[in-house]
Amino acid sequence: MTGGAMKGPGVFLAQFMGDAAPFDTLTGAAKWMADAGYRGVQIPTWDARCIDLARAAESQDYCDELTGTCRDAGVEITELSTHLQGQLVAVHPAYDTAFDAFAPSELHGKPDERQRWAVEQVKLGAIASRRLGLKAQAAFPGALAWPFLYPWPQRPAGLVEEAFAELGRRWRPILDHFEEQGVDVCFELHPGEDLHDGITFERFLDAVDGHPRANILYDPSHFVLQAMDYLEFIDIYRDRIRMFHVKDAEFNPTGRSGVYGGFQNWVDRPGRFRSLGDGQVDFGAIFSKLTQYGYDGWAVLEWECCLKHPEDGAREGAPFIAAHMIRRAERAFDDFAGGDSDAQTNRKLLGLTR
Template sequence: MARPVTLFTGQWADLPLEEMCKKAQDFGYDGLELACWGDHFEVDKALSDDTYCNRKRELLEKYDLQLFAISNHLVGQAVLDNIDARHKAILPEYVWGDGDPAGVNERAIEEMKNTARAAQKLGVSVVNGFTGSSIWHLLYDFPPTPREMYDAGYQLLADRWNPILDVFQECGIKFALEVHPTEIAFDIYSAEMSLKALDNREEFGFNFDPSHLIWQGVDPVEFIRYFPDRIYHAHMKDASVTLNGRTGILTSHLPFGDQRRGWDFRSVGRGGVRFEEIIRALNDIGYGGPLSIEWEDMGMNRDQGAREACQFTKNVDFAPSDIAFDGAFGD
């Protein structure tokens, strides 16, 4: 049976949700992955208005769209981050408050707990998101970084996220970290260290996204095979590496979409991700959840890209074989 193909609404939050539903239905999607910003899904309203979640469900059903997950990347980023002026633009006003860094961290922690409660009310089992990182700025080891500074970053993960995950556990919800640069887990080994810091608790797993791995030189298929029981959700997202002797993998402080960058995101099927191998790996680990397209391509019209990405994903997906091909040769 084919996996449902959904569209993550994070890059479409400038549109009202109903308009987004109309587009997704027209593009051929089976469902949406609702972002917790714009009017797509608002955590505070979900908890304060007993009709809110039902109205969201009814709107999706009106357009024959399914719902498997919500995503609160932006607030999750503020849990571990060293807060600065950049965060004001991505956070709800009631989380940003007066901008005092410690206060922002604390309010982000409470909002992520409430996100689990809101997900339970909405009837989804997965919340995708970010954790932030207090040690991302230490990525390049100069001046030389004492190991204790890295260890402190993973201890902070445990200190701040375990209370959040306790609420996820109470609500029966999984948190799926999108492994991503600027997060506490950005590749295979940092993801492994994050799991260890959290005592491998079941509530914490991963939202697999190959686009953030390939430009680092990490094989996305190896990530799936390394964490076969921790892939709680899967994004379909593409990227292209274009090193030409002038460009660099660290992108020279150039914005997304600048042709001088050494890598950039691409519409699904138009970059370097080997999606057929990803489908085979997902089949091998028994992943039956949605394939959720996170559409980002600064060089392409998003309506055209999202429609094309939906069809590409449906074409590339396939169920595993239930027979051995050489079984017919036996007696």
């Protein structure tokens, strides 16, 4: 965090894009979001309705057109997202078939080729982000150790260490590329990823020698569902938090089910994502802490709710975020009662002069 002012409200377009207007084009989606009160849009780079990533990495003119399209609609681009491509940088074979859906059909069943494609995609995002004048890019880190999350059967010694060492080997050249472009990679710490909490993020930092471009997309909803202290997380990792997803959640364990959810669907799980204001996240405290520490990135709605219609959640989300944003005071509240001060006066007040 660098001490500037938070920007917002923004909104992640991934959950809204579809085949029906207005969400079948970037122009239509951006205009709808601007009318709903958003000032920025976060763009999913895998969605051709929003962006041609390869072209954006190659052409400054195309990036200028994208910026102009959003500006004319009434918003600006907050960041690019390479969540899905980042996921494919590291995939355990148990998930090969499931994650094939994140890659072009010609790569299905070809995990090595798919991984090389994913790395190139994330790197293209860095170049495109630079051309667009953006400072950060969202991504998932992928996972090799996730199938071994619960320590039964007992994990062999060195298994977790080797998983993170390999994750570091795969991401280090990507992070170096981001350094060349002047852009941060912000990993969304998320169940299903090897980086899903503070400890695992620290393991990864160790594997990449504390790389300055390895940073965090802070999303408190994932910490609520893990029963973590999401406010202390900000205190600990504030220097690495460079992006912020404003997403609500609730966790209501019962005598029948808890964190693991019993293989139930989202509606029936004890831990559920909710629209802003419908869950348990203390956003007043979060916005206060981020403001205290000088977070100057965007506050971006990521709508995920198992109950409410997305358009209703989006319309409610913009004023919710706006109401929580804090304009930092330029002077102390008790300045009116202060007096002039100098070194001699201070010494006199301390009884050091007679």
